[in-house]
Amino acid sequence: DTGVSQDPRHKITKRGQNVTFRCDPISEHNRLYWYRQTLGQGPEFLTYFQNEAQLEKSRLLSDRFSAERPKGSFSTLEIQRTEQGDSAMYLCASSGVGRPKNIQYFGAGTRLSVL
């Protein structure tokens, strides 16, 4: 499968714990995006990278959230001191530089449950 892959698919954690998710984009894509989706809502943009540079962060991305893409390939999203309100599906998407460069392809997501 050469699509966007995310790991793990499901994560259950206790309030206050730290969690980290990984996203592997489509190999030739230089842009990588993180979104959060809660029940009954559309995905909400969190942040995006062009290569290893984090170019935009949403106001939704509190200080407890940090994302990295150290070598311009895979990315990690870490949530520190998780809260019950962090329970959601975390989606990763990637897009490329060639045409059609502005189409984002999504992974299956990581579902986080904070108890």
Add this chain to the structure above:
Amino acid sequence: AQSVSQHNHHVILSEAASLELGCNYSYGGTVNLFWYVQYPGQHLQLLLKYFSGDPLVKGIKGFEAEFIKSKFSFNLRKPSVQWSDTAEYFCAVASGGGADGLTFGKGTHLIIQP
């Protein structure tokens, strides 16, 4: 800040009925517009997109959408739905060059009854 409004949160149709899902966005500049679909248990997939040119765009599985700039709308249509079209449909917009994050609507849950 831009926003996207999808008028119908739940739609139930019988097979062979015609479909139109409404989508309006609030952004005055150049936009790229998308419809994504999420089938049960699957990830988001692109149905169709509008970047420029012909405002009537065709996508996969017989879907089409019309961009009406004066109405800030990008409604999704299909003349005859199938049971396999049961899914969640999301309208999304990206401003300017389109490299930024997408702004999604809340989605429409479509159920097709056989």
